Amino acid sequence: MRRYIFILLMGFALLPAITFGQTYLRGNIFIYTNDTPVPGASVTNLTTGKVIQASSSGSYVIEAKNRDIVVFSFTGLTSDTVKVEEQLLKTGYDVGLTADPHTLRNVTVTSNYQLDSLERREQYGKYFEKGPGITGGNRPTDGFGISISPISHFSKKSREQRKFRKKLIKNEKEAYIDYVFSPIRVSRLTGLKGDSLSRFLYQYRPSYQLARSLDHTNMTTYINDRYKEFIRPKQ
The missing domain is CATH 2.60.40.1120 (Carboxypeptidase-like, regulatory domain)
Structure with a gap:
C-alpha cells in the first residue's frame, strides 16, 4: 500500500515537469x-x-x-x-x-457559404444587377436610336455605384474560393499545419474560374496533386 502511494505521489510530482513549457x-x-x-x-x-x-x-x-x-x-x-x-x-x-x-x-x-451569399445578395441586390448604362435607361419616344444621358452615367453617384458593384462581385468570388479551398479542408486532406499550411494555401490558391470549374471530387484531386508537388524534393 505504501509503495502504491509512493508511486502515485511521484507521478504527481513529475506532472509539472512533463507539461513545463507547454502553455496555451x-x-x-x-x-x-x-x-x-x-x-x-x-x-x-x-x-x-x-x-x-x-x-x-x-x-x-x-x-x-x-x-x-x-x-x-x-x-x-x-x-x-x-x-x-x-x-x-x-x-x-x-x-x-x-x-x-x-x-x-x-x-x-455562418459556416455555410450558400447562406452567406444569399444574405449578401439580399442586402446588396441592387448593386449586383447591372445598371442602366450610358443611356440612363432612356430611349426616344419613336423607338429609334438612343438618348445619351451622360449626367446619369458619369455622375459621381453612378461612378461610386459601379465601383461598389465591382468590389462586391470580387468579394463574392473570393468568398467562394475560401469556401471550396478552405484551410480546414486542405489541412484535413494533406495533414499540413501551421506555416506549411499557410504557404500551401498562398502558393496554390485557385482562380475563381478554376474553383468554379471543379466539382467536389475534382477539387479534392487538385488539392492532392498540388500537395504531391508541394512536398516533392527540389532539384
Whole structure:
C-alpha cells in the first residue's frame, strides 16, 4: 500500500515537469456588434508560426507563451492582434472582431457559404444587377436610336455605384474560393499545419474560374496533386 502511494505521489510530482513549457492561450472569437460566434476564424501565433482554426462554436486553443504575438483573423472582418501576457494564459482572451470597411462584406458570419451569399445578395441586390448604362435607361419616344444621358452615367453617384458593384462581385468570388479551398479542408486532406499550411494555401490558391470549374471530387484531386508537388524534393 505504501509503495502504491509512493508511486502515485511521484507521478504527481513529475506532472509539472512533463507539461513545463507547454502553455496555451484560449478563449472565444465573436463579432463585436452582435456576439455572433465566428467559426473557422484563423488564429496565428506569429512568434512560433503555428496556425489553428476556431471551432464551430468560435472557441480556440493555441499553444503560446508570454510575449508571443497572436493574430485573430477572418475574411471580411478586421484582424485583432494581442501580445500574450502571463495573466491572459490564466484567464483566457475573448476576441471581438468588427466588420472590415474595406471589404464591404456582410458582417453576419455562418459556416455555410450558400447562406452567406444569399444574405449578401439580399442586402446588396441592387448593386449586383447591372445598371442602366450610358443611356440612363432612356430611349426616344419613336423607338429609334438612343438618348445619351451622360449626367446619369458619369455622375459621381453612378461612378461610386459601379465601383461598389465591382468590389462586391470580387468579394463574392473570393468568398467562394475560401469556401471550396478552405484551410480546414486542405489541412484535413494533406495533414499540413501551421506555416506549411499557410504557404500551401498562398502558393496554390485557385482562380475563381478554376474553383468554379471543379466539382467536389475534382477539387479534392487538385488539392492532392498540388500537395504531391508541394512536398516533392527540389532539384
